[in-house]
Amino acid sequence: MESATQPETTAKAAGNGTAKASATAKETFEVHRPVDGSVIREVAIDSPADVAATVSRVRANQPAWEAIGFAGRRRWLEGLRDWILANQDRLDSIMQEETGKVRADATLEAFYCLEAINFWIDQGPKFLADEAVSPHNPLLKSKRAKIVYRPFGVVGMISPWNFPVILSVGDAIPALLAGNAVVIKPSELTPLTVMEMVRAWREDVGAPDVLGVVNGMGETGGALVDESDYMQFTGSEKTGKIVMKRAADTLTPVSLELGGKDPLIVTRDADLERAVNATAWGGLLNTGQICISIERVYVEEPIYDEFVAKLTEKVKTLRQGADGDSYSAELGAMTSPAQVEIVSDQVEDAREAGARVLTGGRRKEGPGDWYEATVIADVDHSMKVMREETFGPVIPVMKVRDVEQAIELANDTTYGLGSSVFAGDPDEGERIARRIEAGHCNVNDVLINYNVLGLPMGGWKNSGIGVRHGAQGIRRFCHTEAVTIPRLPTAKSEPVWFPYSARKRGLVRRIYRFLNARGLRNRLSR
């Protein structure tokens, strides 16, 4: 329960995500530095009772938070924005330490929060405004009808380790502005930056106690599902299904932002230089640990060899290392040791099946969780690297006969998160985009949709349910309430109310016939 920056602990965990039991004290887990595997600190695990206590604490403060209105809430979010600006370097450092990101990637998280706070502050009133509905039936024109957006109460957020802040605090911004209290369960691999921000919300910004954090693994996450009125889950498909099943017990609505296997198509007349640079960045940003990373590349046959050669040359120039605050590397460590195993297994599977590993393809020797930037050519859909989520610094490239085959292969996946198309003619790019089965498609670009906060971001197929961003990105944290209000003074009773009689029902019948039949004769007939 909100152990914040001080661990209330005496029992030690064996490693990331592994807890040790103790008869007397709270269990803890260790948070490691992925660059060398050393321990940063221990964090106390919140039991289901702790989770219930945190939720009930912020729940008690939620009605007052709702009552101060959007203008009142926005003030506190502006306070958080200003606090982030004043503490950005320190936040970047905590983030870098627990994730192993290079500095440039670590800075993205604060940038996102700053932009998101201003976006939701500006757009929220429009997205959450009452919506007038004109009754379709002329007999109901005497009613004012409207849709009213009302907060759920307490929104639970379970988040992954790849963008610990964007995918928790980033989603909490619209949830809070909509009038909810929020409790975040960060990934057990990377809880520290989120804990610091939640601490600052109360202690430095002085905001109402409507934002909490609980720490732990599956048991803590499951308890949060039980206690919340709405669940925002970001993570793997496997855990997403567990969360959805658990939420069924309490009929709690869920939004699931899950994994992806995003394709990128390069047509024969594309700007090759741009396509290569975009593929390298879109596939390797954050060391390839992005749900919307480019994970499969399909290149038309006439330009395949040149594309592969240029991509390999580009990737070989990238620097990997722990760059502190020097901005002197493009790739960092991988955050999760388990993910290094998955990446390694997929690359070996492709190698054994005859694919050519043109650069990288190995773990780095020594301590820490390092895997080299990797380009693999001559892959096909029999290989794991083209079918399963990789979530690491690997770019597999496949030769295709033509655009038709590229589209067919791009859609040959159980995922449907994102995609990109590089084509000489952007209109041709759009025609291809409209045939791809995914939540987004960037023409002649990669990842950029995520920065257009007015666009919904979410997956098709096994990539999830629901969206973040856009109008739905804040409305999802609200019940809709349908309200009708009379425009005119009301009678003591209505013709359709009790008591029934043949005369009254006959009249109602004639009215319904008049309104719904087509052709005057038909309308007037009995």
Ligand code: NAD
């Ligand atoms: P994960 O599913 O292993 O864990 C996600 C979160 O769920 C963690 O906080 C974890 O502690 C918690 N959790 C684990 N078991 C649980 C349980 N039984 N009940 C409740 N919570 C539980 O995912 P990860 O390895 O942290 O993250 C990587 C995955 O996240 C990838 O698949 C990636 O594609 C996906 N992801 C998706 C998006 C998106 O927006 N679609 C963004 C980032 C990452």
